[in-house]
Amino acid sequence: MTTTTVTNILLVGVGGQGTLLAAEVMSEALMAAGYDVKKSEIHGMSQRGGSVVSHVRFGQVVHSPIICEGDADIIFGFELLEAYRCLSFLKPNGTVIANDLRIPPPSVLLGKEPYPGGLAERIKASGAELILVDGLKLATEAGNPKAANTVLLGALSQRLDIDERYWQAALEKMVPAKALAVNQKAFQFGRAI
Amino acid sequence: MKEMLSGNEAIARGAYEAGIKVASAYPGTPSTEILENIVQYKEIDASWAPNEKVALEVGIGASFGGARALVAMKHVGVNVAADPLFTLAYTGVKGGLVFVTADDPELHSSQNEQDNRNYARFAKVPMLEPADSQECKDFTRLAVEISEQFDTPVMLRTTTRISHSKSVVTLGEPAGGLPAPALERNPAKYVMLPGNARIRHRFVEERTDRLADFGETLAINRVEMRSTEIGVITVGVAYQYVREVLPEASVLKLGMVWPLPAGLIRRFAAQVDKLYVVEELDPFIEDQVKAMGIPAIGKEIIPICGELTPAILRTAFNLPQTATTEPERLPGRPPNMCPGCPHRGVFYTLNSLKAYVTGDIGCYTLGFMPPLSAMDTCVCMGASIGNATGITKVVSPEERQKVVAVIGDSTFLHSGITGLLDMVYNKAPATVVILDNRITAMTGRQENPASGYTLMGEETFQVDLAQLCNTLGVQHVRTVDPYDLADTKRVLQEEMARPEPSVVITQRPCVLIKREGAFERGESQAVDFEICSGCKACLKLGCPAIIWQPSEGERGKAMIDPLLCTGCEVCAQLCKFSAIKALR
Numbered sequence: 001m002t003t004t005t006v007t008n009i010l011l012v013g014v015g016g017q018g019t020l021l022a023a024e025v026m027s028e029a030l031m032a033a034g035y036d037v038k039k040s041e042i043h044g045m046s047q048r049g050g051s052v053v054s055h056v057r058f059g060q061v062v063h064s065p066i067i068c069e070g071d072a073d074i075i076f077g078f079e080l081l082e083a084y085r086c087l088s089f090l091k092p093n094g095t096v097i098a099n100d101l102r103i104p105p106p107s108v109l110l111g112k113e114p115y116p117g118g119l120a121e122r123i124k125a126s127g128a129e130l131i132l133v134d135g136l137k138l139a140t141e142a143g144n145p146k147a148a149n150t151v152l153l154g155a156l157s158q159r160l161d162i163d164e165r166y167w168q169a170a171l172e173k174m175v176p177a178k179a180l181a182v183n184q185k186a187f188q189f190g191r192a193i
Numbered sequence: 194m195k196e197m198l199s200g201n202e203a204i205a206r207g208a209y210e211a212g213i214k215v216a217s218a219y220p221g222t223p224s225t226e227i228l229e230n231i232v233q234y235k236e237i238d239a240s241w242a243p244n245e246k247v248a249l250e251v252g253i254g255a256s257f258g259g260a261r262a263l264v265a266m267k268h269v270g271v272n273v274a275a276d277p278l279f280t281l282a283y284t285g286v287k288g289g290l291v292f293v294t295a296d297d298p299e300l301h302s303s304q305n306e307q308d309n310r311n312y313a314r315f316a317k318v319p320m321l322e323p324a325d326s327q328e329c330k331d332f333t334r335l336a337v338e339i340s341e342q343f344d345t346p347v348m349l350r351t352t353t354r355i356s357h358s359k360s361v362v363t364l365g366e367p368a369g370g371l372p373a374p375a376l377e378r379n380p381a382k383y384v385m386l387p388g389n390a391r392i393r394h395r396f397v398e399e400r401t402d403r404l405a406d407f408g409e410t411l412a413i414n415r416v417e418m419r420s421t422e423i424g425v426i427t428v429g430v431a432y433q434y435v436r437e438v439l440p441e442a443s444v445l446k447l448g449m450v451w452p453l454p455a456g457l458i459r460r461f462a463a464q465v466d467k468l469y470v471v472e473e474l475d476p477f478i479e480d481q482v483k484a485m486g487i488p489a490i491g492k493e494i495i496p497i498c499g500e501l502t503p504a505i506l507r508t509a510f511n512l513p514q515t516a517t518t519e520p521e522r523l524p525g526r527p528p529n530m531c532p533g534c535p536h537r538g539v540f541y542t543l544n545s546l547k548a549y550v551t552g553d554i555g556c557y558t559l560g561f562m563p564p565l566s567a568m569d570t571c572v573c574m575g576a577s578i579g580n581a582t583g584i585t586k587v588v589s590p591e592e593r594q595k596v597v598a599v600i601g602d603s604t605f606l607h608s609g610i611t612g613l614l615d616m617v618y619n620k621a622p623a624t625v626v627i628l629d630n631r632i633t634a635m636t637g638r639q640e641n642p643a644s645g646y647t648l649m650g651e652e653t654f655q656v657d658l659a660q661l662c663n664t665l666g667v668q669h670v671r672t673v674d675p676y677d678l679a680d681t682k683r684v685l686q687e688e689m690a691r692p693e694p695s696v697v698i699t700q701r702p703c704v705l706i707k708r709e710g711a712f713e714r715g716e717s718q719a720v721d722f723e724i725c726s727g728c729k730a731c732l733k734l735g736c737p738a739i740i741w742q743p744s745e746g747e748r749g750k751a752m753i754d755p756l757l758c759t760g761c762e763v764c765a766q767l768c769k770f771s772a773i774k775a776l777r
């Protein structure tokens with residue numbers, strides 16, 4: 001019933017990367033566009049360098065605030081390993097939009113195991129459509145490497161059926177005034193992907 | 194006006210709309226943002242209390258004074274506040290009082306998974322439980338109204354999923370025309386000596402009956418009839434999962450979890466072929482339904498541990514699951530103390546001294562994780578000191594010297610002071626380390642009496658921890674800079690060897706404090722690859738900025754990420770070859 005009309009986006013990243021803010025901007029834009037929206041995440045321990053996962057669901061009526069494994073339409077990853085880790089959440093033939101960035105987890109930092117290789121290939125091999133974004137490079141070009149998540153939002157916005165002005169309004173509302181111009185530019189770079 | 198609000202933000206908004214005048218809390222995930230958001234409503238006096246018991250007592254005072262009040266805490270905080278709660282149930286209120294308990298099924302950031310619905314029944318106070326942010330706002334206001342109508346505190350229970358999920362909320366107007374707060378003498382109601390309390394106990398029992406009747410027609414206890422094949426009684430976020438997974442089922446959605454509307458439940462049960470109770474954690478509703486003689490299925494198929502999910506419900510009701518792949522072993526990403534965290538060197542030192550560390554609740558609980566691995570117990574807020582006292586009472590004199598309690602400044606002020614008082618009074622020869630980083634860091638940097646600022650951002654008296662310890666009778670109080678490893682080690686060794694109670698205060702601000710002058714970044718450090726011998730000594734700190742660079746055939750080398758490094762220079766002190774230096 002209602003489940004069939006709900007779109008599920010799972011945002012994943014590493015604590016401190018701005019995953020939560022990206023989910024905020026996305027939810028604002030979706031609400032302004034007239035959807036029922038639910039967003040869910042866990043704060044606390046997970047924010048100290050741990051994995052961060054945000055669930056965003058939108059449609060006419062949304063009940064559950066969380067996405068189950070196998071139900072995500074899009075995985076929106078700010079770091080490659082985290083995107084790969086959550087792959088079981090993706091629907092068959094779903095889309096992965098991922099930042100081409102590797103942040104070593106503790107065991108890798110300590111030299112106990114390597115950062116897993118060939119993640120992009122493994123994501124593709126699963127049948128997912130992979131859109132790999134060089135967020136850092138484009139954000140630096142836009143004026144600030146920290147705007148990488150806005151580049152990714154731009155790439156995502158091209159794949160959701162909502163008017164661009166809602167995204168613009170959400171950015172204006174959520175991004176601090178002095179960082180706005182850079183983020184608007186970063187968003188446009190993302191839209192061009 | 195519509196807005197996307199989290200459950201916590203919506204409760205803050207509800208407090209404003211309900212005309213709440215006083216709000217008090219101790220921070221604790223997942224409840225923290227309630228007070229942090231209440232601050233934006235200038236009509237409300239919002240403050241952090243040193244602990245949950247005090248927070249509730251402040252709320253009680255405001256209510257007795259005739260104002261509407263809200264207190265908030267996480268589930269385990271209610272254990273601390275339970276003493277005043279149980280008697281508040283007897284005195285009742287004057288201004289409406291909402292008591293928020295934010296429970297944490299799945300213990301995302303807690304030490305246990307208790308289901309605080311049991312407190313409502315135990316303390317004999319009504320409890321409401323919202324299922325989304327809109328209800329968080331509406332129920333807060335309703336709770337205040339019920340509180341005044343029935344002369345009772347009202348508990349509002351949320352769970353992590355409700356506290357931290359955002360959904361669309363329609364904003365309303367604040368209540369107007371409330372009576373001005375004023376002193377009122379009514380000892381028969383507010384002085385709970387046995388003679389008065391016996392009378393109030395009878396009132397409490399009658400009140401529960403009246404509330405149960407009230408619940409029969411209360412709109413938030415809602416029947417949604419669809420197919421009569423399956424009927425589900427449910428509450429809170431579990432309602433959302435039921436609607437998602439069993440869209441055709443009839444539902445009795447309870448907004449008031451205690452007391453339950455027996456008549457409504459009976460009528461609903463009679464209308465459906467098969468009755469289920471779907472609730473997170475304890476069979477709280479299920480047990481009562483079954484005690485009413487109504488056959489129902491609940492914990493037979495719904496797990497008693499952890500959070501529910503739609504997937505768990507699908508399994509429980511034998512519905513097809515979406516196919517998923519086998520999980521693969523990938524490097525995990527557990528939480529870690531920040532780069533430059535002042536606690537890191539202390540735990541490194543305690544580990545090297547082979548101390549038996551009784552731990553406590555805060556960022557420093559992460560000192561348990563490898564490679565620091567220097568924490569042996571962790572029970573509840575303030576327990577470290579009492580635990581250390583108890584252990585020193587039973588172990589041999591040699592082992593006694595190893596016992597060190599660690600506690601943060603905020604936790605010490607929360608419930609460590611009395612523990613230390615006991616340690617001194619009863620002459621337990623342990624060492625207490627107060628990890629003083631001038632903030633309540635774990636929950637996201639809240640002010641506390643040691644930080645010098647209030648929740649509203651005003652400067653205030655800053656407690657002097659060393660002086661406080663002296664006053665409690667500790668003869669040996671020493672303050673060290675935890676960034677100075679040699680000094681920290683020397684002082685710890687001396688105090689651990691001392692057969693008397695002693696306190697070592699390690700003083701350095703949390704690296705995340707943004708306030709001007711609190712934390713200052715040092716110069717980023719770098720490893721000189723020519724000198725680095727690959728001995729891995731610096732890796733024992735577990736600083737996220739230090740990265741091991743393996744190298745084929747030869748020894749690997751350490752490298753420091755200049756963006757993450759805060760320049761604390763602790764790692765430089767560990768390198769025997771002086772390979773770590775400031776980045777020029």
Ligand code: SF4
Pocket residue numbers: 048529530531533534535536556557630634635703704705
């Ligand atoms: S938040 Fe502060 S106290 Fe907590 S780990 Fe980071 S630096 Fe340490």
Ligand code: SF4
Pocket residue numbers: 532533718734736737738739753757758759760761762763764765
């Ligand atoms: S100086 Fe060393 S220990 Fe301190 S933050 Fe930098 S890398 Fe980490």
